Amino acid sequence: MGPVILCLLLVSSLCQQAWSSPSFTIDFARNCFLKDGQCFRYISGSIHYFRIPASAWKDRLQKMYMTGLNAVQIYVPWNFHEAQPGVFNFREDRDLEHFLDLTMELGLLVIMRPGPYICAEWDMGGLPAWLLNKKDISLRSSDPDYLNAVDSWMSVLLPKLRSRLYSNGGNIISVQVENEYGSFHACDYSYMRHLNALFRLYLGDDVVLFTTDGNADYFLKCGTLQDLYTTVDFGPVANATKAFEAMRRYQPRGPLVNSEYYTGWLDYWGVKHSQSSALQVSLGLQNILETGASVNMYMFEGGTNFGYWNGADFSKIYQPITTSYDYDAPLTEAGDPTDKLLAIRAVISKFQTVPSGPIPPPTPKFYYGLISLQKVGALVDQLDFLAAGAPYVTDYPITFEDAKQYFGFMLYRTHLPLNVPLYTPLSSQANGVHDRGYVSVNGSFYGVLERDVAKAVKVTGKAGDWVDVLVENMGRINYGGDLKDFKGLVGNLTLGTNTLKDWLVYPLNIDGPIAGGWPHILGNNLLRNPRTENTGGPVFYRGTFKVIDVGDTFLKLPQWSKGQVWINGFNIGRYWPARGPQVTLYVPSSILSSSEMNNITVLELENAPELPTALFLDRPILNGTLRGK
Ligand SMILES: *[C@@H]1O[C@H](CO)[C@@H](O)[C@H](O)[C@H]1NC(C)=O
Ligand SMILES: *[C@@H]1O[C@H](CO)[C@@H](O)[C@H](O)[C@H]1NC(C)=O
Ligand SMILES: *[C@@H]1O[C@H](CO)[C@@H](O)[C@H](O)[C@H]1NC(C)=O
Ligand SMILES: *[C@@H]1O[C@H](CO)[C@@H](O)[C@H](O)[C@H]1NC(C)=O
Ligand SMILES: *[C@@H]1O[C@H](CO)[C@@H](O)[C@H](O)[C@H]1NC(C)=O
8 A cells, every 4th residue: 555655645757657658549551549558449529628617617527437338538729828929828717737737637638739830610710810010920830920939839838738748658649730720821841840840849759649631632742741640520321430540641550530420510600500310320430440540530529619709711701600509419519418429428338438417417507587677888988998008090090910919899980081872882892891890980880891791881970070989809710721810800990982090009908907897897877978979889888687596597688789798797609699609608607706796798890689688598599590691
């Protein structure tokens, strides 16, 4: 007993070596991973700690363990941890090491995917938008400015992982380099070689480093590198042996690996809700396991794009991703087991022992009913404290990145240069509104400019009237060749044929004041500056509600159009029932209080209902009717 207890106390690699040192390698002769000398395969699931409140991490990991998984696969979003160059945040919901401690505690192995690019349907694929401060930067390439930023980030991140590697007594068995690099046009092998050397420098020579690409030659060609183990990704298919043939052309020996087996799919605003059958997903998994392959299910739990973190795709038009990242995964957005999970567990049990005992049941969900909201006032009337400092005074519009405001909203203001007695188009001929512009003249709302969809709004007014365009960043493109997705007015606006000039540009810090208690701290003294009689456009509302039993709930905003919601200062994301398919927003129990009144703040951008209310339901609605654009 003595030495064993000593070991538990010391948890040192020295101590481990007294018996046999742990190892995780590849056996190219027997086509398998070798864990402590034995052939091993992993059955893993992806989970994004950055899409789940920290207080729920353990619960979700426990459910994954109970399903019979022996590993989890994790991305690290660079922009979530380094919001400003050189300023790092690993606290609270960003406490990666705490998350990794929990995986270790539960006996799960870890497959790390530290990027630097991760895609993940996350803003800019995880790259920090401040990289765009250098306008002509070449991302995901050997551009020295890009590489310097990567090197600096990795010098902070990778040392945190080293002691957690399996061979050092931890539970990280492998580390992915970049992500689906073969899908990117640059095809810069020197960049991949640079990353390989960088990862080796910090992680040593023992750890398995690998790449993941779509399973076709045109992806694998630029994504693979001699020194990195090649893996592929694909969803449910009838014949997994056939699907792995592409991998074998690039990786003739070693274990078969599907690094992203798709259990579901993401949603876009304005596109039908994605769903896939539990039967098809579980049969496809069985087919993969029968080949002896290792597999990671993407996603096992999707979670939520809280705040402004969602990404976007570009396919003919710009397509932003919804706030919910439920993914129709085996665990729901709120972490509850589904029939899909049970079907997957039944399949896994044919291949390896799954822990006995029931899967933890769904956590209770609460119906808190309907509450009424009060108007606080138009956004433009709150500029004195929402605008972070004086406005930029410019001839022509500047971008969010120029103003070093990377997320949320900026207000662009100018005057009508002449009398406009007849409705005249205010337009972005260059399609330069990234991504939505809410247009008001002297406080009257005229409509929305939308990237790729609505290039003009007709306005009237008198020479000298204020023209306000509140521009919303709807999330940066996370995939494909358009990663450099500058936000704001990236082209001029014209009124008829006149280019509008002489702008005041206000970067807005809305989250700061709301986290600090605004507008509820105003008490009943609401009308700070009643200049504008509101007729739609960006307006704040607030409400309070009491909760006796605290639990997860789902917020519905009946008859509202589009906007952003905060509860007790926490930004729960964008709502857009006027577009669909997502109708409710997930409200995690961790942000609610049973001892104090709970505060809700809504920024409606277009039109609120005449009687503004909020409804808290005990179930999500993610498959609402789609409305026109
Ligand atoms: C699956 O594909 C492999 C390779 O192409 C083939 O040999 C095998 O017969 C196929 N299996 C089935 C059940 O179709
Ligand atoms: C627009 O607002 C300005 C400043 O408040 C005011 O002088 C002007 O008369 C208003 N224009 C119209 C058409 O109401
Ligand atoms: C706006 O128009 C001015 C004058 O034609 C031009 O100098 C400027 O580059 C334009 N700005 C953008 C972002 O296109
Ligand atoms: C709601 O706002 C009030 C007024 O500012 C504050 O006293 C209270 O603590 C807030 N409630 C919560 C749960 O934060
Ligand atoms: C949405 O999903 C629910 C629950 O699965 C289902 O009952 C309902 O019929 C669906 N609604 C639509 C419009 O598809």
